[in-house]
Amino acid sequence: MYQPEAYWIALLLMIASMLCWGSWANTRKLTMGYAFSLFYWDYVIGIVLGSLVWGFTLGSIYGGPASFLQNLRSADHSHVLFAILGGVIFNIANLLLVAAIDIAGMAVAFPVGIGLALIVGVVLNYLIQPTSNPLLIFGGVALVAVAIVLDALAYKRREAGKAISKRGVVLSVVSGVLMGSFYPFVARSSIGTGSLGPYAVAFVFAVGVALCSLPLNAWLMKHSLTGESAVAFSEYRVACKSWHFWGMVGGLVWCTGAVASFVAARAGAVGPAVSYAIGQGATMISAFWGVVIWKEFASAPATSKRLIPWMFFFFLTGLGAIAVAPLIPR
Structure with missing residues (x-):
């Protein structure tokens, strides 16, 4: 399988992960x-297909016991279960987050x-595998959190006057805790x-999502x-082919980001937290897409x-701190 150890390649993979995870929703x-x-349904099909594509390409080159199919055959049940649980938890969190966005809006x-x-995931992942400089990791996370809050304020000012749903807040909290918890299961499935x-993890994870x-x-x-x-399944069967296509593309893009993240996490200096x-x-x-491509703030007030x-600014500064964390001694 393809597994880079050079940090600059791992960094490119992490950036690719960020781009994919922030872009799939455009579909x-x-x-x-x-x-x-x-x-x-199409999104999930895309995730499963994506995991197979990467498993039989980058996951199978060079052969050997670490190759995709050999790794699946040799893995023990406990590690497989961790990856499946990661997929199940992610799927629940993802569905709840989408529902929360529909109910409470992006601002909440x-x-x-x-x-x-972000906070739950980084803390749990660092506890599982404490690599890199913790000051830079958690300092960078704090700066990214500030950027997320500013993003929320911008949306809130754009949508001034709309009531905030308590149900949406509850769904957001539950989704956030679960979304921060899925990656540690993935990390645990790759240890020992x-x-x-990473490629076998992606496939088993995708199976968990589908199940x-x-x-x-x-x-x-x-x-x-x-x-x-x-809605009924009959509506799925008669839906436009282009809708099915874009749904699968969305899943494929998300899965590509997941594979990039899992591969990068295995690089010696990186670890799952980073x-x-x-x-x-x-x-x-996703905010960049909304601002630049979809013009979501074209009619927003100046305060927004x-x-x-x-x-x-805070996002790029925080991202820079996290990116150099593996290079600075603890």
Whole structure:
């Protein structure tokens, strides 16, 4: 399998992870009119297909016991279970976050959900595998958290006058705690004898996402958390082919980011805490898409627009601190 050890390559992979995780939701913008619960089936299919594509390409080159299929055969059940649990937890968190965004808006869901996920995830990952300079890691996380808060304030000022839903806040909190908890299970599945390599982890993780989606998303089709009308599988079968295509592309893009993050975390100087922290910078990438491409702030008041440059300043500063953390002695 392909596993770089040079830090600059691992850093490029972490940046790729951040870009993918912050960009996949654009595919949802291209399927307006398609119920999210139906879109999610295609998204999950894309994640599973993506894990297989990377497993049989980069995960299989050079052969040997670490190659994709050999690794799956040799891994013990406990490590496989950790990866499946990671996929299940991520899937629940992801569905709750989307529901929270629909109910409470970006201004509440992102700072509460992703902010909590960033803090919980970095702390738990660092406890599992304490690598890199902790001052720079947690200092960088704090700066990124400030950027997320500024992002929230910008959205809040843009949407001034709208009431905040308590239900949306609760969903955001639960989503954030769960989103911060999935990566430690992935990290744990990659440690010790009989562990999974990054490409095998991605596939088993994707299986966990799919297994969780079968009952959960089927239930959400009939009992939406956001008040949407119930939808039937017959609507999925007659949906536009382009909607199915973009849903799968969204899953493939997200999975590509996950594989990049898992591979980077295995590089000697990096570890899961740094890889996860940089990956969660995806929030600012999604903000960039919203500001520059989708013109979400074109009609926003000046008080909202003034926060945007500061948001990106704190984000880039925090990201820089996290990026150099593996290079500075503890």
